[in-house]
Structure formats: structure tokens, C-alpha cells
Amino acid sequence: MFTKKELxxxxxxxxLNELGDFVLDYDDKLEIIDFHTHMCNILPLKPIDPNTKGNNLKYPTVPSIENIDFSIPYWTREDAPISRNGFLSLIKYLLNAYSIVQDMMKGGNYSNCFRSQEENQIGINVVLPLSTKKRDCSQEALRIVKDYPDRFIAFCSVHPDDLEAKAKIVKYKALGAKGLKLKISDIELKNDFRSLINLFKACHEAELPILLHTGTIAVNQNSGSRLCKKLLMSTRVEIFGHLLEYMPRDFVFIFGHSGVSEYKLVAEYLKKFPASYAELSSQSQDSIKYLIDEVGYERLLFGSDWPALPQAITLSRVLIATEENKEARDYILNKNAKRLLNL
Structure with a gap:
């Protein structure tokens, strides 16, 4: 069987480090801001103290070795399998998502984070809370920055249906939040985006950028599960491209993950909306190079999605894609983030 060492x-x-995890292999000094990370206490389940030690990350979102292909987004050769039993597919999908979040919560602590930063030359993690209607994780994200101001920058996260959403955005910005993060499949499945547009407008007034999870992984369209397929497709890029039509031209929207497999469509929206950005976590060297060629490098942001994914994989893809353009490398790894975050 193919092994990581062979890969x-x-x-x-x-x-590989001594734990067998992917880490950066690069001798020269880099300045890096990781624009897409999480921590154990800013996820939507019961918070875990980030000072907890002893839990190693398993990275269940990384494809199996035999299916890895780093030249394509999300690095996997296989389409997402969907059973023909819609209910069974949904249960399997939710259980897999739960196991991923559990791994992130157990391993997304200070100890593992600082180790990953050091192994991969990461100077700052932008931490992105994932709030729901029932749990607002923004204060936890701000607390992380208070504990380690030299290692973290915090976004806030306010659900669009929160009746205090606008007031919270103003409050969190005053407390130091540099932007807003959302993952809102529930609204996308309802296909009712009025509250989301209002939240966009509130962030625009507060001069806060918004980063949303955008894009889908490849799905086998011949599968018969409508329910699970609808859930997987709920974050498709065209939804957010359409919503940007309602916003001023200077509204700063960040396509999280660069739309995963829909990165070419993201490039078209970046051309259309000049204040938009693309964050690169889970992209390949070829897709990153495509984005550079199509829209330039001034609106591309390095991100990893740690602790869901190792920081080293997308970082290594950026280094490969910018081997012939060190200026592009600097802008993607730190300069664009500094400008966007007013550092």
C-alpha cells in the first residue's frame, strides 16, 4: 500500500514530522498570515478549553493516501459518494461532519496550534468562529486574541437571524474583531437570503470584511440522494455571486476556500466585483496559478482551514504556484492580509 513517506x-x-503529519519543508524565511483557521472553543458544539493538552489531530478531512492528488482542489481523485437512500446518505454525511468537528475540538488547542505555527513558519492565525442561532462564539475568539495578541487575529460570527445582529457587529468591532465569518447551510437550504443581505449591509456600514465558506466538492451526479446532494451543493459559488449584486461595489467579500472545485467561477466574480477576495485553503498549485493568471495576486489570501486540514498542504501549493513570481508569493502569504486587516 502507498504510504505518506512514499508520497x-x-x-x-x-x-513529515515525528507524528507523521504533513509539515513545511522549506529552509528560507517566510512571513505568513494564515487567513483561515479555527480553534477548539470557537466551534458550534460545547466549547473546550484551548489550554487542554494531549490530544493529537487526526485530520479526517485529508483524503486517504491512495486517493490523494495534490494537483486538484481538495486533493482527492474521488467524487463524494452519495447513497441512493436519501435518509441514509444524510445520516452518514452528518456523522462524518460530527467526527470532523470532534477532531477539530479535541486537537484545536494552543499546544497543537503553536507547534503547527512553528513547524510551518506561520506568524499569525486569523481565527474564524462558527456561530449558530443558539450559540455565539465571537467572545471566545476575542478571548484567544487577548491571551496571545501576537499570534492571533479574530473575526466575529453573528447569525443573520439573530435579532441583535447589527448591534453585535458594532460591539465586536469595537472589541477588536477584524471581520465576520459565516457557515450557514440552513439559510442556503431555505433559499431565503433576506436576513443575510441585511447582515452584509451591516458589515459594510461597519467596514468589516466578510468571509463565507463557498464552493462544493465534486459530487457524483448519478447518485440518487437528492437530500444529501442538496446539502452538499448548498454552498455553491453562484449563490454568493448573486448576493453581491445587492451590495455596493466596495463591499469586501472573501470567497472562503476559493469555491473549492468552483475556483474558475470565483475568478469570474473577482473580475466582476473589484472589492472581493479569494482565500485559498484546499486549493491546488494549478488552481492557484489559474487564479493568479486570471485575476492577479493582489486579492488572493493564503489560508489553511487548520485544524480541519494541515497548514502545510495549501502552503506548499502556494510555494509551488509562485516559484517564478516571488512578489506574488509575498502578497499572497502576508501583504494582502495586512492591507485587508489594516495591520
């Missing part, structure tokens, strides 16, 4: 023999800028 990295053919991959630039990647090696």
Missing part, C-alpha cells in the same frame, strides 16, 4: 518523495515543500 512526499514526489512532493516539493512537504515532509
Amino acid at each position: 512526499i518523495q514526489y512532493e516539493k515543500y512537504l515532509k
Whole structure:
């Protein structure tokens, strides 16, 4: 069976640490801001103290070794399998999502974070809380920055249906939040975006950028589960491209993950909406190069989605994509983030 050790023999800028995790293999000094990270206490389940130690990350979102292909987004050769039993597919999908969040919560602590930062030359993590209607995680994100102001920058997260949404945005900005993060499949499934547009407008008034999870992984369209397919497709890029039509031209919207497999459509929206950005977590060297060629490098942001994914994988893809353009590398790894965050 193919192993990680065999895999990295053919991959630039990647090696394994003593735990067998992917880490950066690069000798020169880099300045890096990771624009897409999480921590154990800013996820939508019961918070875990980030000072907890002893839990190693398993990275269940990384494809199995035999299916890894780093030249395509999300690095997997296989389409997402969907059973023909819609209810069974949904249960399997939700259980898998729960196991991923559990791994992030157990392993997304200070100890593992600082180790990953050091192994991968990451100077600052932008931490993105994932709030729901029932739990607002923004204060936890701000507390992380208060504990370690040199290592973290916080976004807030307010659900669009929160009756105090506008007041909270103003409050969190005053407390130091640099933007707003959302993952809102419930609204997308309802296909009613009025409250989301109002939230966009509130963030625009407060001069806060918004980063949303955008894009889908490849789905086998011949599968018969409508319910699970609808859930997987609920974050498709065209939804957010359409919503941007309602906003002023200077509204700062960040396509999280660059739309995953829909990165070409993201490039078209970046051309259309000049204040928009693309964050690169889960992208490949080829898709990153495509985005640079199509829209330039001034609105591309390095992100990893740690602790769901290792920081080293997308980082190594950025290094490969910018080998012939060190200026582009600097802008993607830190300069664009500094400008956007007013650092």
C-alpha cells in the first residue's frame, strides 16, 4: 500500500514530522498570515478549553493516501459518494461532519496550534468562529486574541437571524474583531437570503470584511440522494455571486476556500466585483496559478482551514504556484492580509 513517506518523495515543500503529519519543508524565511483557521472553543458544539493538552489531530478531512492528488482542489481523485437512500446518505454525511468537528475540538488547542505555527513558519492565525442561532462564539475568539495578541487575529460570527445582529457587529468591532465569518447551510437550504443581505449591509456600514465558506466538492451526479446532494451543493459559488449584486461595489467579500472545485467561477466574480477576495485553503498549485493568471495576486489570501486540514498542504501549493513570481508569493502569504486587516 502507498504510504505518506512514499508520497512526499514526489512532493516539493512537504515532509513529515515525528507524528507523521504533513509539515513545511522549506529552509528560507517566510512571513505568513494564515487567513483561515479555527480553534477548539470557537466551534458550534460545547466549547473546550484551548489550554487542554494531549490530544493529537487526526485530520479526517485529508483524503486517504491512495486517493490523494495534490494537483486538484481538495486533493482527492474521488467524487463524494452519495447513497441512493436519501435518509441514509444524510445520516452518514452528518456523522462524518460530527467526527470532523470532534477532531477539530479535541486537537484545536494552543499546544497543537503553536507547534503547527512553528513547524510551518506561520506568524499569525486569523481565527474564524462558527456561530449558530443558539450559540455565539465571537467572545471566545476575542478571548484567544487577548491571551496571545501576537499570534492571533479574530473575526466575529453573528447569525443573520439573530435579532441583535447589527448591534453585535458594532460591539465586536469595537472589541477588536477584524471581520465576520459565516457557515450557514440552513439559510442556503431555505433559499431565503433576506436576513443575510441585511447582515452584509451591516458589515459594510461597519467596514468589516466578510468571509463565507463557498464552493462544493465534486459530487457524483448519478447518485440518487437528492437530500444529501442538496446539502452538499448548498454552498455553491453562484449563490454568493448573486448576493453581491445587492451590495455596493466596495463591499469586501472573501470567497472562503476559493469555491473549492468552483475556483474558475470565483475568478469570474473577482473580475466582476473589484472589492472581493479569494482565500485559498484546499486549493491546488494549478488552481492557484489559474487564479493568479486570471485575476492577479493582489486579492488572493493564503489560508489553511487548520485544524480541519494541515497548514502545510495549501502552503506548499502556494510555494509551488509562485516559484517564478516571488512578489506574488509575498502578497499572497502576508501583504494582502495586512492591507485587508489594516495591520
